[in-house]
Amino acid sequence: MTKTPSPLVISSGVRGARDDHRDAMSLRRLVRGNRDALADLYDAHAASLFRHGFALTRSRPDAEDLVQAVFLKLATTGAPLLAVRNPANYPHRILRAAWIDARRRPAAQFEEPAGADADSPALDCHDAAEAAIDVDAAVARLPAAQREIVALHLIEGFSFREAGRITGVSMFTAASRYRVALERLRQMMGRR
Amino acid sequence: MMDDVERSLLDAERPEPGADVRARVLAATMPLVRPDDSRLDRIWFSPRWRTAAVLAVLVLAGADAVSGRIRAWALAAEDRRAADTVRAVEMAAREAGLPPSDAAALVAQAIAATRASAAASLNLDTSVEGSNR
Numbered sequence: 001m002t003k004t005p006s007p008l009v010i011s012s013g014v015r016g017a018r019d020d021h022r023d024a025m026s027l028r029r030l031v032r033g034n035r036d037a038l039a040d041l042y043d044a045h046a047a048s049l050f051r052h053g054f055a056l057t058r059s060r061p062d063a064e065d066l067v068q069a070v071f072l073k074l075a076t077t078g079a080p081l082l083a084v085r086n087p088a089n090y091p092h093r094i095l096r097a098a099w100i101d102a103r104r105r106p107a108a109q110f111e112e113p114a115g116a117d118a119d120s121p122a123l124d125c126h127d128a129a130e131a132a133i134d135v136d137a138a139v140a141r142l143p144a145a146q147r148e149i150v151a152l153h154l155i156e157g158f159s160f161r162e163a164g165r166i167t168g169v170s171m172f173t174a175a176s177r178y179r180v181a182l183e184r185l186r187q188m189m190g191r192r
Numbered sequence: 193m194m195d196d197v198e199r200s201l202l203d204a205e206r207p208e209p210g211a212d213v214r215a216r217v218l219a220a221t222m223p224l225v226r227p228d229d230s231r232l233d234r235i236w237f238s239p240r241w242r243t244a245a246v247l248a249v250l251v252l253a254g255a256d257a258v259s260g261r262i263r264a265w266a267l268a269a270e271d272r273r274a275a276d277t278v279r280a281v282e283m284a285a286r287e288a289g290l291p292p293s294d295a296a297a298l299v300a301q302a303i304a305a306t307r308a309s310a311a312a313s314l315n316l317d318t319s320v321e322g323s324n325r
Contacts, residue, residue, distance in 0.1 A: 031234065033227025039218055046217070050209040064209060068217045075224040079233035083242075135200045154201055185197050 018157075019044075023087030030074065031081050038075055045070075045091050048156050052092055055151035056099050056144050069098035092152070092166045138188040146181035153178055274306035 023044065029037035049070055053063030073094045074081070084090045139147055145167070152163040153174070164174035194202075228234060235241050281302040285295035 030225060031228050033225055035222045035225045038222055038225055042214060042218060046209055046214065050213075051207055054207045060207065060210070063207070064213050064217075067209060067213065068220060071217050071221040072224065075221040078226075078228035079230060079237045082234065082237040083239065085239075135197075135204045139201070139204075150201065154198055155206065182195070182197055185201070186195075189197060189200070 018088050020087050024084070027074075027081040027084055027087060031079055038071060041074060041091070042071060045088075049091055049095050051151055051155060052095055052148065053099070055139075055147040056096070058140055058147075062102075066095050066098050066102075070094045073098070086162070086165070089158070089162055089166050092158075096148075096166060096168070135185070135189065138185050141188060142181055142184060146177050146184070149174055149177040150181050150185075274303070277306050278302050 023041065026037040026040045026044075030041070046067055049067050050063050053066035054060065057063055057066070070091050074091065139150065142150070148167060149163055152158045152166060153160060158166065160174045160178070161171045163178075164171045167174065169177075278299055282295060282299050285298050290298070
C-alpha cells in the first residue's frame with residue numbers, strides 16, 4: 001500500500017502543500033547520513049520557518065539565525081528524528097525553542113520591537129481613526145505571541161491545534177490569541 | 193469567513209529568506225550530518241518497532257487475561273462437581289437410614305476425597321505447565 005501525500009488542510013485560504021510522507025522520508029535519509037536530505041528539508045520548509053522567525057523577532061538577520069539553528073539541530077539530532085510524528089510542525093517547534101533559548105541568554109539577542117507589549121492596550125478606536133496605519137506597521141506593534149499565531153495560522157495555514165502544539169499552548173489559547181490579535185489589528189488599522 | 197483585516201494580512205508582502213541564506217545555512221550544517229550508526233537507537237526510535245512492542249504487550253496481556261479466566265472457570269467447575277458429590281453422599285446416607293453422626297462422617301470423607309482429587313488435578317496442571325517451560 002502506498003501512501004499518497006495529503007494536502008494541507010487550510011483554514012485560512014492560503015494555498016500551500018504539505019507532504020508529511022516526503023518529509024518523513026527526508027528525515028529518515030538524514031538519519032542515514034544523506035546530506036541531500038537536509039537540502040530537501042531546507043527547500044521545503046525554510047521560507048515558512050523564516051516567516052515564523054521573522055514574526056517572532058521582526059528582524060531578518062535574527063530570523064535567518066533561527067532558521068540556521070533549526071537546520072543545525074536537524075543535522076545533529078540523529079536517530080530521534082525517526083520518532084518525529086509531525087514532520088511539518090517539528091522544525092517550527094525547534095525554531096521556537098531556539099528563539100526562547102536566545103531570549104534567555106544574558107545579552108538577549110532578540111529584542112521586542114518598540115511598542116509591542118503584551119500588557120499594553122491597543123490603540124483605542126479614537127486614536128485609530130485618526131492614525132490608521134498600514135498592515136505591516138500594525139503587525140509590528142503586536143506582541144510576539146500574537147504575531148506568531150497570525151503567521152502560523154493565517155499565513156502558513158496551520159490549524160489552531162497545530163499552531164498550539166508548535167507554540168506550546170492549547171488549541172483554545174491559540175484561537176483566543178488569534179482573535180485578540182485580529183481585534184487589535186482592526187483597531188490599529190482603523191477598521192471596525 | 194475571512195474579514196478585511198485577514199485579507200490585507202494575506203495580501204501583504206511576505207518576507208522571504210535572502211538568496212545567500214540557503215548556501216550559508218547548508219554550508220554550515222551539511223558537514224555536521226553523520227549517519228547514526230547506533231542500530232539500537234535506530235530500532236528504539238523506529239515507529240514500526242514501537243508499534244510492534246505495544247502490540248506484543250497487548251497480546252501478552254490479553255493471553256494472560258484469557259488463561260486466568262479459563263483457570264477460574266475450571267476451578268468453579270471442579271467446585272460444582274465436589275458439591276454435587278457431597279450432596280449425593282448426604283442424600284444416600286439419609287435414604288439408607290444412617291444416624292446423623294455417621295452421615296456427617298461420610299460427608300466429611302467425601303469432602304476430603306474431592307479436595308484431594310482437586311488438589312491432585314491442580315498439581316498435575318502445574319507440573320504439566322512446569323514441564324512445558
